[in-house]
Amino acid sequence: MKDLEKFRDPGIAKALIKEIRIMAARETERLGRRAVFMEVCGTHTVAVSRAGLRGILGDYIDLRSGPGCPVCVTDYGDVDRMVRFARLRGNVTVGTFGDMVRVPGSDSSLERERAMGADVRILYSPADAVRYALDNPQREVVFLGVGFETTAPATALAIKEAKARNLENFSVFLAHKLVPPAMEVLLSDPELKIDGFILPGHVSAIIGRKAYTFLEGYGLPSVIAGFEPNDILDAIRLILKMMGEGESRVVNGYTRVVREDGNMIARRQMEDVFTVCDASWRGFGAIPRSGMAISSDYKDLDASQRFLPAPVTPRIPTGCVCGEILKGKLTPRDCRLFAKSCDPRRPVGPCMVSSEGACAAYYQFDRHLKGVADDALQ
Numbered sequence: 252m253k254d255l256e257k258f259r260d261p262g263i264a265k266a267l268i269k270e271i272r273i274m275a276a277r278e279t280e281r282l283g284r285r286a287v288f289m290e291v292c293g294t295h296t297v298a299v300s301r302a303g304l305r306g307i308l309g310d311y312i313d314l315r316s317g318p319g320c321p322v323c324v325t326d327y328g329d330v331d332r333m334v335r336f337a338r339l340r341g342n343v344t345v346g347t348f349g350d351m352v353r354v355p356g357s358d359s360s361l362e363r364e365r366a367m368g369a370d371v372r373i374l375y376s377p378a379d380a381v382r383y384a385l386d387n388p389q390r391e392v393v394f395l396g397v398g399f400e401t402t403a404p405a406t407a408l409a410i411k412e413a414k415a416r417n418l419e420n421f422s423v424f425l426a427h428k429l430v431p432p433a434m435e436v437l438l439s440d441p442e443l444k445i446d447g448f449i450l451p452g453h454v455s456a457i458i459g460r461k462a463y464t465f466l467e468g469y470g471l472p473s474v475i476a477g478f479e480p481n482d483i484l485d486a487i488r489l490i491l492k493m494m495g496e497g498e499s500r501v502v503n504g505y506t507r508v509v510r511e512d513g514n515m516i517a518r519r520q521m522e523d524v525f526t527v528c529d530a531s532w533r534g535f536g537a538i539p540r541s542g543m544a545i546s547s548d549y550k551d552l553d554a555s556q557r558f559l560p561a562p563v564t565p566r567i568p569t570g571c572v573c574g575e576i577l578k579g580k581l582t583p584r585d586c587r588l589f590a591k592s593c594d595p596r597r598p599v600g601p602c603m604v605s606s607e608g609a610c611a612a613y614y615q616f617d618r619h620l621k622g623v624a625d626d627a628l629q
């Protein structure tokens with residue numbers, strides 16, 4: 252069997268599910284509730300839903316989505332500032348990733364600003380923004396950098412390249428975030444009882460397994476997982492096994508991609524161009540040392556410094572509980588607007604916009620599942 256086939260093999264999946272159900276039933280008895288596992292990655296959220304694991308394991312484990320989608324965790328205030336960049340009009344071009352364009356801010360979105368005449372472009376990489384700036388010297392190109400440790404190195408590289416080329420019509424608004432500090436906030440929340448983390452694959456490829464060893468201090472078993480169904484099932488099995496044995500290690504279950512120290516070249520790119528700073532997350536508020544700022548050597552490429560859009564007080568749409576979903580306190584089905592006045596065609600919040608958003612994943616794959624009790628909050 253080829254390597255990848257084994258991660259999709261239904262026979263292996265069946266055996267894993269059987270084992271998981273036996274171990275999870277034991278944990279339910281011990282805890283007096285189902286064990287709560289959080290997937291801290293938007294792609295895992297989608298993979299779990301697509302493989303039907305919420306339905307298959309729902310009676311045994313409470314699988315919660317966390318702050319794993321970089322678009323979803325972008326704070327309202329930052330979305331509003333992005334809209335302000337688009338409103339500069341004139342010779343300003345704003346470029347960012349596809350999902351970000353549709354995220355509603357307080358009173359507009361980049362998509363709406365584009366419909367009203369702003370030059371907003373969907374780009375596949377920060378390097379595309381540099382190329383566009385080179386090809387269009389008469390335009391001011393503002394790249395909106397969104398994402399976790401996965402995409403931040405590419406933004407750092409683009410900033411370096413722009414600097415090396417003395418590109419004066421290029422700047423970046425940085426909204427990149429670091430995953431581990433948000434996990435620490437979740438762990439210190441007394442309302443939320445998380446028994447194990449399914450750790451992100453791509454983020455871990457950059458930061459490495461060691462970046463999570465702080466979790467062991469919280470007594471929390473965690474497994475870095477790949478994105479195939481059997482990767483995720485095996486991660487769940489390993490967490491349950493550790494729970495049963497009273498262990499709380501951080502296990503790398505994605506050794507075909509993730510190393511102990513991550514990707515040193517990518518990490519160095521970030522360290523060269525960014526400094527760690529406090530950042531605001533949707534639903535969480537300000538989290539110390541969870542964001543990145545452009546370091547002083549590259550300050551002239553910081554769009555905030557160049558255009559200085561004033562801070563704004565965001566307005567949050569009534570009824571949208573994206574913030575609580577991102578903290579794992581609610582599931583999309585708990586939102587009164589879910590699949591009623593909010594769906595992927597008319598999204599009210601980012602969790603329904605983003606392809607990695609929990610609401611979009613539940614809408615596409617899980618919306619007919621029965622509701623689950625909120626054991627985690629009891």
Ligand code: SF4
Binds near residue numbers: 293399401455607
């Ligand atoms: S960027 Fe990678 S790790 Fe982050 S949410 Fe997306 S798939 Fe998961």
Ligand code: SF4
Binds near residue numbers: 593
């Ligand atoms: S269903 Fe829509 S309104 Fe409700 S939390 Fe999700 S995105 Fe927000």
